[in-house]
Amino acid sequence: MTPPTPPYDVPAPAAGAHPLEQALYQVKKTIVGQDHLLERMMVALLARGHLLVEGVPGLAKTMAVKTLADALGGQFQRIQFTPDLVPADLVGTRIWNQREGEFQVSLGPVLANLVLADEVNRAPAKVQSALLEVMQERQVTIGRQTFPAPDPFLVMATQNPIESEGTYPLPEAQVDRFMLKVLVGYPTAAEEYVVVERQIARPTPTARVLTTEQLLGFQRAADEVYVDPSVIEYAVALAGATRDPAAVGRPDLARYLQYGASPRASVNLVLAARALAYLRGRDHAVTDDVRELAKDVLRHRLVLGYEALAEELTPDDLLDPILAAVEPPAEVLRRREVPGTLAHGSLGHGPAGADEGSPWRRPEP
Structure with a gap:
């Protein structure tokens, strides 16, 4: 081998x-x-x-x-x-x-x-x-x-x-x-x-660099990332769809959800999206940031009903159709990089879909 x-x-x-x-x-x-x-x-x-x-x-x-x-x-x-x-x-x-x-x-x-x-x-x-x-x-x-x-x-x-x-x-x-x-x-x-x-x-020692x-x-710098009202609107729509899936055209999911995400989920969606935007080297958040973080923010806030447990469904199984049903608002801002942030790094082994030039973008073979 x-x-x-x-x-x-x-x-x-x-x-x-x-x-x-x-x-x-x-x-x-x-x-x-x-x-x-x-x-x-x-x-x-x-x-x-x-x-x-x-x-x-x-x-x-x-x-x-x-x-x-x-x-x-x-x-x-x-x-x-x-x-x-x-x-x-x-x-x-x-x-x-x-x-x-x-x-x-x-x-x-x-x-x-x-x-x-x-x-x-x-x-x-x-x-x-x-x-x-x-x-x-x-x-x-x-x-x-x-x-x-x-x-x-x-x-x-x-x-x-x-x-x-x-x-x-x-x-x-x-x-x-x-x-x-x-x-x-x-x-x-x-x-x-x-x-x-x-x-x-032999184990490699970890150096203290921060x-x-x-x-x-850096936290204060991330606080300065601009969040457009359309981004907040999208975060609120996603959290609201978990409480009332019929409002986004998925009434079939209501029987699986006992309780949806609380308003704290909307707040955390925006806060996390702002941090992700800073990490990706932008001075503003976009709806893609919210969408990418949606499962991580929402999955533990859903309380599944008996039918979902009986059918061995997971929160992610329900979030997938909800994300597909909620249309993001039209983008207001164009993506742009901020000099001096992580977007100018070169780690290059991040998840697919990371912004171009970000340390999380995997290089082409």
Whole structure:
């Protein structure tokens, strides 16, 4: 058998390259493929949203998040969620200091810049509720004291979909707090070959190339990306179609949907589209950005009815016809690149459909 020779040796970024491009390069030295996941991780970083990653064991979900944390500055904490975890293990607790004669607060690991909640669905409801507060309010309450989370603050959680014993499904209120839910699939034969090749070789250290101050600056720059009213209109139409599919000419889907996406989905669609536009090197978002992110933003916000479960339908099975039924408004703006952004990079191993010149566009053979 001739070993596959995929072009996964990512060229080093040029001197003076964008720091986000350098961070992607550091991650890709360890992670093979998974371009969709890596791009969504960057979108979550820029849009200040939380990310839920779902996939079977052994697909490098945890490694991808940890490697990205190694490339970033700031404080990183990994919390392994287990059934015996209690809220104090997450947020901290008050400890009696006998010498001082008073209670002192010991803060938990959740107050870090980047928190990896590994196998989040294995923790009981009390722990998930404690995580819910810090994700939404960006603060924790211990006794009568409230402590703010650091800035930037991001939660990236992983969960395993194939084991139900000893797990506690995330409540809809908490799942809705995640901006994106990314599904990770099996690698191709070529990618798996490179994975094995890298694992039997000496590991490549990940260099820290990005500081929290730089990341905050990029977040503010992404906030300046212009969002045309037509883009907002399209995001609202997509979220509304999940609540009333008959309004877009698909009444046959109503029996499969118990609840559609909340207005938070529309907000997150626009915020994520703005971050993706910045990542692609544009100073404005377009409807294609919303459409590309729609499944990642909406799939975990749909509550399927009994008939959908009986027919073993997934949220993606219902989102496909909804996306096809909702016509995007006419484009108002023309695409253009912004000098100095990631569109001038050269990683070139991103998902199909990326903008021309973007680091996510795969080069022609």
